[in-house]
Amino acid sequence: MIKNIIFDLGNVLINFDFNRFFAVCGYKPNERDLDEALPVLMKFDAGEISRNDFFRQMKKVFNFNLFQTEFEAGWCDNFWENKKMIDFARKLSEQYPVFILSNTDEIHFPYIWQQFPTLHFFQNNLMLSYELGAVKPGRLIYEKALEKFDLKPEECLFIDDKKINVEAANICGFQSIWHQTNKKTFEKISKFLTYKM
Numbered sequence: 001m002i003k004n005i006i007f008d009l010g011n012v013l014i015n016f017d018f019n020r021f022f023a024v025c026g027y028k029p030n031e032r033d034l035d036e037a038l039p040v041l042m043k044f045d046a047g048e049i050s051r052n053d054f055f056r057q058m059k060k061v062f063n064f065n066l067f068q069t070e071f072e073a074g075w076c077d078n079f080w081e082n083k084k085m086i087d088f089a090r091k092l093s094e095q096y097p098v099f100i101l102s103n104t105d106e107i108h109f110p111y112i113w114q115q116f117p118t119l120h121f122f123q124n125n126l127m128l129s130y131e132l133g134a135v136k137p138g139r140l141i142y143e144k145a146l147e148k149f150d151l152k153p154e155e156c157l158f159i160d161d162k163k164i165n166v167e168a169a170n171i172c173g174f175q176s177i178w179h180q181t182n183k184k185t186f187e188k189i190s191k192f193l194t195y196k197m
Contacts, residue, residue, distance in 0.1 A: 002175060002192050004151055005092055006127070008160040009102035012179050013085055013119065014112060016078045024074030025064035037061040045103045047130035054105070076111040081118060084182050088189075090121050096193070101127040101145050101158065103135045125149070136160070137168035146172075157192050159185060 007013055019029045044054040055068045089098055100122050109128055127145035134141035153173030160166050166176040177188045
């Protein structure tokens, strides 16, 4: 039986487009891709490097001419709410404990939390990679997330936009949904729960 619902943050509750960031760096839309810096991003998301080191390493990868404050402002100005999903999660929170499990960093998450107070119904039910010291899809982050709140994986429904993260959660014993569209996810969630829309 599902007793807890765990949401990914990026492209589930909060959408993003890093073309805005690359515009600040001086690039045209789709000229560069964050995957070019994936090892750096994973280290920062896991809390393994400082924000100063992150800035220096990103500067090496993307060769931008920005002060750190300008870089961090551009790094954050990429998000907007998925209002329908947030509203749905809020309704679910009236009947189920809800959580956020996200690969995120010490720059992004405080900005998002401040910028989007509509998320605050999650309260302290936050499983953040940079605090847990591990990233999805690694097994360790799922284990640490469960341990933090003393949850059983078979009692958790996990929603993520990346199939690899969903598959990893399934291996760890979660019930999981691969988020592709709001409509499909709403329908799948309702099939798992006693809650009906």
